[in-house]
Amino acid sequence: MTAFWRKLRVLFAVQFAEMTEYRAEIIIWMLSSTLSLVMMLVWMAQAAAAPGGEIRGYSPGEFATYFLATWVVSQLLVVWVAWDLDFDIRQGTLSPKLLRPLDPIWQRYMDHVAGRLVRFPALLALVALFAWWTGARFTTDPAAYLVALGLAFLGFSARFLWEYTLGLLAFWTESSTSFQEVVWLVYAALGGMFAPLAFYPAWVQQIALWTPFPYMLGLPAQLLSGKASLADAGRGALVLAAWLLVFWTARLIVWRVGLRKYGAVGA
Numbered sequence: 001m002t003a004f005w006r007k008l009r010v011l012f013a014v015q016f017a018e019m020t021e022y023r024a025e026i027i028i029w030m031l032s033s034t035l036s037l038v039m040m041l042v043w044m045a046q047a048a049a050a051p052g053g054e055i056r057g058y059s060p061g062e063f064a065t066y067f068l069a070t071w072v073v074s075q076l077l078v079v080w081v082a083w084d085l086d087f088d089i090r091q092g093t094l095s096p097k098l099l100r101p102l103d104p105i106w107q108r109y110m111d112h113v114a115g116r117l118v119r120f121p122a123l124l125a126l127v128a129l130f131a132w133w134t135g136a137r138f139t140t141d142p143a144a145y146l147v148a149l150g151l152a153f154l155g156f157s158a159r160f161l162w163e164y165t166l167g168l169l170a171f172w173t174e175s176s177t178s179f180q181e182v183v184w185l186v187y188a189a190l191g192g193m194f195a196p197l198a199f200y201p202a203w204v205q206q207i208a209l210w211t212p213f214p215y216m217l218g219l220p221a222q223l224l225s226g227k228a229s230l231a232d233a234g235r236g237a238l239v240l241a242a243w244l245l246v247f248w249t250a251r252l253i254v255w256r257v258g259l260r261k262y263g264a265v266g267a
Contacts, residue, residue, distance in 0.1 A: 219236045
């Protein structure tokens with residue numbers, strides 16, 4: 001285990017140094033992910049025009065807080081590993097990575113972890129700017145921030161594993177990223193990126209509760225907005241932990257089966 005953690009530290013240091021070279025590009029990526037911000041403006045306008053100035057208990061300011069929190073969490077959950085794997089498998093650049101004394105998944109994971117840390121300072125600055133502009137008011141409970149960050153980490157790990165698994169489908173298909181785009185739509189819808197989950201029909205909410213999506217995106221956002229309790233977070237963490245085991249097992253099976261088919265085309 002000592003050797004394993006030493007390798008992870010080296011991988012992280014290398015990936016962090018590489019990520020810092022793309023600081024400006026990372027900020028551009030962050031600003032291009034505007035779906036939550038657009039939905040924020042839509043719902044704020046709807047609430048302002050509604051009788052009583054609110055919709056289902058959400059005032060324009062509360063919509064601003066929720067969607068801004070959703071945007072923050074979604075930035076911590078950004079994953080691009082499916083595109084990387086699709087390229088590596090189809091072009092054969094996976095071959096030299098198989099010679100290293102560590103599963104290639106760990107290099108990709110450290111790459112993504114480093115990306116969180118590089119974007120975090122800019123993310124805080126942008127959140128402060130947007131909060132000032134929209135009048136968003138986040139919770140004052142320090143524990144909520146720590147718990148929301150923990151849920152976001154579990155959610156990021158879960159999303160990384162399922163997208164890694166989808167990327168491995170390039171062993172059998174010409175492009176695995178199409179599967180990723182379909183799953184992203186489900187993640188955005190059930191995660192609460194379009195609207196709080198309570199706004200959906202009851203049967204949709206019941207289905208969503210069996211998936212990891214509400215707990216990795218909507219629940220941390222609700223914590224930051226002051227509309228979820230720490231008990232809710234505890235249940236969400238257990239659900240995410242269970243899904244992590246499912247995704248890890250699926251990734252392992254697809255990886256082992258796919259390697260038998262790998263032909264290193266283009267290597």
